[in-house]
Amino acid sequence: MSPAATWRTHRCGDLRASDIGEKVVVCGWVANRRNHGGVYFVDLRDRAGILQLIADDDATQEARDQIGSLHPEYVVQVHGVVRPRIEGQKNKDRATGEVELLVEKVSVLSKSQRLPFEIQDELDVPEQLRMKYRYLDLRRRPMQRLMELRSKANHAVRCALVDQGFTEVETPMMTRSTPEGARDYLVPSRVRPGTWYALPQSPQVFKQLCMVGGLDRYFQIARCMRDEDLRADRQPEFSQLDMEMSFVTEDEILAMVEQVMASLYRDLLDRELELPVERMSYREAIDRFASDKPDLRIPIEIVDLGEVAGMIGFGVYRSVLEAGGWVRGFRVPGGGSLSRKQITSLEQTARDAGAGGAAWCKVTADGATGPLGRFLGEQAGADFIATLGAETDDLILTIADQPRRTLVAVDAIRRAAGEMMGMVGEKDRLVWITEFPLFEQGDDGEWAPAHHPFTAPVSEDLEALLGGQKEGIRSRAYDLVLNGVELGSGSIRIHDRELQEAIFASIGMEPEEAQRRFQHLLEAFRYGAPPHGGFAIGLDRLYALMFGADSIRDVIAFPKTASAACPLTEAPAPVDAAQLAELGLALLKQPTPTE
RNA sequence: GGGGGUGUGGCGCAAUUGGUUAGCGUACCAGACUGUCGAUCUGGAGGUUGCGGGUUCGAUCCCCGUCACCCUCGCCA
Numbered sequence: 001m002s003p004a005a006t007w008r009t010h011r012c013g014d015l016r017a018s019d020i021g022e023k024v025v026v027c028g029w030v031a032n033r034r035n036h037g038g039v040y041f042v043d044l045r046d047r048a049g050i051l052q053l054i055a056d057d058d059a060t061q062e063a064r065d066q067i068g069s070l071h072p073e074y075v076v077q078v079h080g081v082v083r084p085r086i087e088g089q090k091n092k093d094r095a096t097g098e099v100e101l102l103v104e105k106v107s108v109l110s111k112s113q114r115l116p117f118e119i120q121d122e123l124d125v126p127e128q129l130r131m132k133y134r135y136l137d138l139r140r141r142p143m144q145r146l147m148e149l150r151s152k153a154n155h156a157v158r159c160a161l162v163d164q165g166f167t168e169v170e171t172p173m174m175t176r177s178t179p180e181g182a183r184d185y186l187v188p189s190r191v192r193p194g195t196w197y198a199l200p201q202s203p204q205v206f207k208q209l210c211m212v213g214g215l216d217r218y219f220q221i222a223r224c225m226r227d228e229d230l231r232a233d234r235q236p237e238f239s240q241l242d243m244e245m246s247f248v249t250e251d252e253i254l255a256m257v258e259q260v261m262a263s264l265y266r267d268l269l270d271r272e273l274e275l276p277v278e279r280m281s282y283r284e285a286i287d288r289f290a291s292d293k294p295d296l297r298i299p300i301e302i303v304d305l306g307e308v309a310g311m312i313g314f315g316v317y318r319s320v321l322e323a324g325g326w327v328r329g330f331r332v333p334g335g336g337s338l339s340r341k342q343i344t345s346l347e348q349t350a351r352d353a354g355a356g357g358a359a360w361c362k363v364t365a366d367g368a369t370g371p372l373g374r375f376l377g378e379q380a381g382a383d384f385i386a387t388l389g390a391e392t393d394d395l396i397l398t399i400a401d402q403p404r405r406t407l408v409a410v411d412a413i414r415r416a417a418g419e420m421m422g423m424v425g426e427k428d429r430l431v432w433i434t435e436f437p438l439f440e441q442g443d444d445g446e447w448a449p450a451h452h453p454f455t456a457p458v459s460e461d462l463e464a465l466l467g468g469q470k471e472g473i474r475s476r477a478y479d480l481v482l483n484g485v486e487l488g489s490g491s492i493r494i495h496d497r498e499l500q501e502a503i504f505a506s507i508g509m510e511p512e513e514a515q516r517r518f519q520h521l522l523e524a525f526r527y528g529a530p531p532h533g534g535f536a537i538g539l540d541r542l543y544a545l546m547f548g549a550d551s552i553r554d555v556i557a558f559p560k561t562a563s564a565a566c567p568l569t570e571a572p573a574p575v576d577a578a579q580l581a582e583l584g585l586a587l588l589k590q591p592t593p594t595e
Numbered sequence: 596g597g598g599g600g601u602g603u604g605g606c607g608c609a610a611u612u613g614g615u616u617a618g619c620g621u622a623c624c625a626g627a628c629u630g631u632c633g634a635u636c637u638g639g640a641g642g643u644u645g646c647g648g649g650u651u652c653g654a655u656c657c658c659c660g661u662c663a664c665c666c667u668c669g670c671c672a
Contacts (some may be wrong), residue, residue, distance in 0.1 A: 038629035072623080090629055097632090114623055115603055120633090125606055127665055181672040201672090229596085230669040352668095452672050463651070561664065 007077065013049020019082045019097040025108070026051060026101065029139065030074045031119065038065045044078065044101075045119075047144060052091075052100040053078060059103055066106035072141075073112035073119065075319070081104040132567040134558055138373035146555050149547050153268050153539075154221055157241055160263035164256065166217040166243070168529065171206035172361075173199060173223070178517060180452065182226035185236075193584030199225040203451060205521050208243040208493060211532040212524045218285060219243045228366075228563075233541055233552050234562040240488070244362065244534030250476060250492060254279075254432055257480060257535050261430070268546060275481075281433040290411040291330065292436070295484025296429035299417030300330050302410055305398060308387045311380035318358065320400040326412045327400040329359075331388045332417050335395025336362045342420055343370075346397065349416045355401045355409035363394045372396065415484065431481050438465070439507070449507055453478045454500070455491040456533075466502060480537065487542050490535030497525040 006028045015024070028046035033283035035041070040057040056065040070076065080101040089099030093363035116132075117125045119139045130137040130577050158168065177184045184198035200206075212219040222242045231237065245253060255276070262273040278296070284293050290302045309317040309327035319328050327344055330568050332338070338346075343360060346399045350358035361372035363385060368376040376384060399409045399419060418424055438457050440450040447470040448514070449455070457465050458474040465473045477491035494500045500522065504514040515522065540552040575592050 023637055032632075032634095034634055035633085036629050036632045037627070037629095037630065041634090043632070050632095054630085056629070076596080086630070091632060094632080114605070118606075118622065123606095126602095126664070156601095182670085215656095226671060229669080231671085232666070234671075350649090449672060455672095464623085531604085563668085565663095567664095 006024055007543065010047035012044050012046040012051035013096060015051055015082055015099055015101070020084050020099060022082045023076065023079070024101070025079050027075070027077045027118075028074055028075060030070050032071060033072075035068065042070060043068055044076070049095050051096045051412050052085075052094075053103050054100045055103045063103045063105060064322070067103055069104070070108070071112065073115060074108055077108040077109055078103055078106045082540060090254065096195055102362070109276075124133075127551075128567050131559060131561065135566050138557070143554070146330055146547055146549055147557060149268060150217070150543055150555055153264055153543055154548070156263050157260060157266040160260050161184055161217075161219045162245070164217070164259070166219045169207075169210055169215065169220055171200070171203040171220060171222065175200050175206075176520075177592075178205075178365075180517075184229050185225045185227050188583040188585060190583050199366075201226050202240065203242050204454070205518075207534060208454065208521060208529075208532065209524055211244055211246045212527065212529045214246075214530075216246050217244075218534075226239050230560075230562045230564060233544070235552060235556060236560055239354060241537040241538040241539055242534070243536070244532060245339055246530040246532045248492075248531075248533055250434070250478065250533070251531050253490060253492075253535055254478065257488075257537070261480075264417065264542075264546065273430070275430055277430045279434055281435045282433055282437065282474075283435070285431075285433050286407065290407045291484075292433055293479065293481045293484055293486045294431065294433075295415060295418070296431055297426070297427070297483055298415060298423050299425075300332065300414050300418055300423070302328050302330050302414065303388050305384070305387060306485050308380065308384045309398070309400065310374075312375040312378075314359070314375045314382050317400050318355075323402075325401055326403045326406040327398060328406055328416075329388060329396060329398030330414060331363075331390040332395040332397060332421060333391075334393055334419060335397075335417065336364065336393040338395055338420065343395070346413050346420070348398060349412050350409045353407045353409040353412040355399050358409070359398045359400065361396050363390045363392055363396065365392050368396075372398070376568040429483055431478075433479045433481055434477075436476040436477040436479070438473040438477075439470045441471075447471075448505070449503075451475060451491055453503055453507065453509075454493045456494045456497065456499075457503075464505065468506070470506070476533070478535075480535075482545065483540075485541065486535035486538075488535060490533065492531070492533035493523065495529040495531050497522060497529075500525065547564065571574065 006025065009025045010019070012026050012028045013289070015026075026044060026046070028044040028051070031043055031045040031050055032043040038052065042053040044051050044053050053067060055067045077133050078101065078153070080103045082099050083102050085091075085098060085100050094323045115136060116129055117123065117136070119136060121141050123130070123140065138147065141486055160167070174197035177186065178198060178201075182201050184201065185196040187199065189195045189197065200222070203220060203222050207218050220242045222240055223237055224240055225237045229238065243256070245256065258273070258275050258277050261277075262275060265271045265273040280288075280294075282292055286300045287298075287304070287418065295460055304322065305317075305327040310321045320327060347358045347360075359372050360452070361368040361370035361376060367373065368381070375381060387398070388396055395417075397413055399413070401409065405492065435458060437450050438455065438461075441446040441447055458476055461473045475491060477489065479489045480487045494503060501511065503515065504511070540555055543549070543555045544552040547555060549555050558568060565572065580586065
């Protein structure tokens with residue numbers, strides 16, 4: 001096929017009644033064909049929409065033969081004249097429905113064999129098949145919409161930050177492995193056999209180095225890779241909006257992130273975000289919602305029953321409290337209407353979360369009913385109900401267990417009960433969670449940094465920290481939470497070398513080890529590091545939520561499966577022995593053939 | 596790594612207690628039809644029931660193993 005001077009004059013989906021009479025050239029994919037013997041219809045699709053082609057008695061026999069020989073997903077160029085559809089044959093459901101293109105000439109630019117699935121908006125096929133033929137999946141309008149929205153969102157983010165004086169910096173994809181955090185994806189070095197690059201889990205160190213470099217305000221839409229097992233909302237490589245600022249307080253960073261979020265809401269959803277976003281300390285979030293990422297759409301708050309639960313004569317409460325455990329619960333307003341079956345499922349939710357079960361009762365006009373009911377008759381029972389603020393027709397749900405298990409279970413049943421009661425409000429609820437603990441205790445009882453080890457402590461807690469205390473030390477770290485989903489996190493960093501070394505020491509890291517692992521950062525801090533802090537937002541998850549996608553895979557052009565494989569390219573795949581030899585590598589284990 | 600679910604023409608599903616030539620819809624191909632737009636009608640082609648093994652006269656069905664995908668726990672500073 002010889003090159004045309006102009007492939008097309010219009011896009012299919014752009015033609016309107018105002019174009020009637022125009023001689024046009026369009027290109028697109030054959031979406032559908034209908035043949036009535038003498039009159040041929042073809043729906044031609046491009047990114048802008050669908051245009052009906054027609055070849056009836058007004059068309060030449062040649063044009064009718066050409067259009068009659070088309071098949072699904074052929075790519076064609078069509079010369080024709082835009083004309084109005086006859087009365088009664090307009091299609092109101094289609095933007096081009098007022099017009100049709102009378103075909104003069106059809107050129108087949110590319111043929112298509114039979115498709116593995118149909119190109120239609122509603123599709124019910126295995127996701128793996130869509131991923132294997134992603135280029136076909138992307139022809140579908142809903143997928144094109146998501147790709148367009150993502151592009152528009154990235155653009156909005158860049159505009160908002162560049163306007164605020166940020167500099168976009170591309171940090172290396174091949175860097176040094178850091179043993180903390182997630183497992184690294186490794187890249188072998190050919191030049192120095194036996195040595196490795198790591199793909200970045202995040203640009204953390206580099207963005208701090210940008211601050212030492214005086215860039216002042218950095219951002220990047222960064223690709224990050226973590227070699228961990230996947231989840232529905234997690235991909236092995238993902239995008240995060242990464243930011244860092246010098247000479248800032250928490251307030252300024254939070255305000256900046258809020259501005260970015262407001263820009264996204266405005267440009268993508270055409271909605272105004274209410275600012276400032278509510279803030280809540282970690283302590284408060286745990287006390288009120290038993291979670292560091294509370295879903296504030298559910299209007300249920302947790303009550304500490306440690307004082308009153310021991311008084312009502314319920315043996316489980318007493319023994320748990322004597323063992324140093326907790327009793328926490330909440331009232332479900334109107335929850336008296338829940339069936340026994342629904343409550344049983346809440347009890348199961350508690351057990352699935354690791355608790356022994358959930359003790360409950362319903363508050364009725366004649367007293368409390370249910371398993372707790374018979375313990376609530378006396379004054380202590382009245383105090384118990386009063387502490388919960390429960391009223392007639394409420395359901396009371398409680399968990400009694402070790403502190404950590406209590407929190408996990410009470411959070412689980414709070415969310416389950418909220419959903420069951422239809423309490424989840426429509427409105428998006430953003431909240432900042434601040435002052436996260438600097439250390440957290442592992443199952444082995446060891447204290448480890450809860451965030452990364454560069455997070456600064458709250459200054460009032462500094463003395464206790466340097467005195468060796470771990471428990472209760474607050475950090476200047478914060479998370480942004482939307483409807484119970486963590487969107488991102490950040491912190492004010494340590495910029496003082498001595499404090500940094502003290503932190504390393506406090507987590508049991510020898511100076512030599514700290515030097516070996518973070519030599520580049522620690523050395524940078526010798527040369528005048530400004531106070532700085534930043535934030536990172538997981539964009540895939542945020543976009544999936546904002547665009548109403550079924551899965552984060554739907555907002556990623558070429559996603560991977562739960563086993564980190566790409567069905568399209570069949571990566572990961574074996575390589576030639578020669579490639580391995582060049583890298584100085586030998587396999588200890590051969591790849592297992594699939595199927 | 597653990598647990599759960601799924602696997603039958605391209606796709607969505609069915610197949611009695613283990614029993615005939617594994618059916619139906621859709622898509623595809625061909626023919627018919629002069630205003631359709633989820634066209635319609637007629638016909639056709641299309642199957643290693645994920646793979647391997649076992650039990651049985653006989654396996655889509657029962658058993659064991661394995662692979663892939665999805666969900667979930669661990670994990671993801």
